[in-house]
Amino acid sequence: MIDSLSNASYLNHLNQHELMTAQEELELGRQVQQGCFQARSEFIERNLKLVISIAGRYRGRGLDVADLVEEGNLGLMRAVDKYDPEMGYRFSTYAAWWIRQAVERALMNQAKTVRTPIHKQREIRQERKARELENETLPGYAKRNFNHWFNPAQQIISLDQPIDNLDGATGVDLLESDEPSPEALVVSQQDRENVAAWLNLLPDLPRMVLMRRYGLDGRDCGTLSAIGERSGTIRERVRQIQVETLRLLCRMVESGRIPADVAILD
Template sequence: MSNEIDILDEDDILDEDNGEENAAEAEAEESAESPAVFEDVVADVTQIYLNDIGNNALLTPQEELALARRVVAGEFEARQKMIEHNLRLVVNIAKHYINRGLALLDLIEEGNIGLMHALEKFDPERGFRFSTYATWWIRQSIERAIMNQSRTIRLPVHVIKELNVYLRASRHLESQIGREPSVEEIAHLVGKPVEDVRKVLNLNERMASLDAPLDIDPMLSIGESIPDEQHEEPELQLHNSQLEMFVHDWLSQLNEKQRLVIERRYGLNGYEICTLEELAASLNLTRERVRQIQIEGLEQLRRILRRKGISRDFLL
């Protein structure tokens, strides 16, 4: 069977003899297989991509910090290298969203957009790994794409698959020619009649895109303005992680009894919050003695914070 589809025009069909029915059936069969053939190619491309990025070694914290600083300084080569060495992170996150309406390659593509967005906003001087920061942006980008795609659920499954084939073909052509491709160009790539492709692509029209800019803030899209209830914003996530690390360091500077009392009174480092009475019974001390140890520990922590110049606002 040829890889190219021969399309019969109306005059040819009218002039066919008794074999016209078989020819039409053959054409229909081959046309029906076209999306499947295209998807097989996509699957091959996906595997090649996964194999390729597997050759990128993970960066050490020192290498990452040096690269991130060069990115902040505006070095394009450093930016590209930082992206390449974090593509596996995108794939690992994207795999959790399989069977949610988008193919793995599409999920990876959306995740890569989030990765690049994260790199633009990342501050290496905060002292945290880039992957910690980028994870939120990658998830947000993927989930927004899934939300955007979910409107097609009401369409028949075969139409959804066909639409996805055309959209992937459109993105592929755009990356090659540097502009939005015409319907005719998409139809030629996938080997389908122009009108068939046009009808399916018309289903992709939407009243409002999540990527459309808001009237009140052209720099902010509708999708970005929707709160993400499932994940902390990266700035808050980093602040909380940083605070947890500092608290652990400060507590380590107390003596053993002070540290234990503070941890258990305030539910730190995995402990449940305890009353003075519960702590007194557990430590075989009087309630008053536990209270004194708590006061001593808190005063010691205040001195540590003053020495480090840390304000109360940092802790909120």
């Protein structure tokens, strides 16, 4: 089923690792947060089956399954690094999003010359499934959008080819720059100012916890244990302060004390 990955050695390697229990996720997750490389490796190894399960759903969309699994593994590693076992949800639920994102971005970036946005790819898949099931719940979609984004008659052309009536300009010349626009920079600066204003409304300890936990002081995001050591309290109390402070900020937004159009920290 997994093409070149269907060899016995690889599958046997995966079968050596059983799925993790909730308690194992909690214990290993805490070790990962403390910087234990061995725990991180074990966490990754024991969740590789999840990557294969998810990557297999994207077969036939422009990349070999082996490449899809490789990209999914990058998403898995990202999920392991960001997973907070104290939040109470299972790792597989959390990691699935990161794995899908990594695979879908790889498909978008590598499978086509002109990239189709991920949300458009999802819409295309939705319409394809609807057609297969003769689902008529989306009657106008195909005429308005599907044929525009998924037209077999579309040609693949070189971006270096000169464009008629544009004085020799090529497709490359018309591509948008990766540099942020002045408008985006202004919005980003405004968001930072809003967050700083929020933090100034908080008592010293909750403000310090959020700044260190989310890296708002220019440093890397801190672990619960590291923040607890600095503040002279236990990690569980730091977690409680984090949750309580985020809830407080939500209430402040609802009451109008702070702007509602700036996202709460997630």
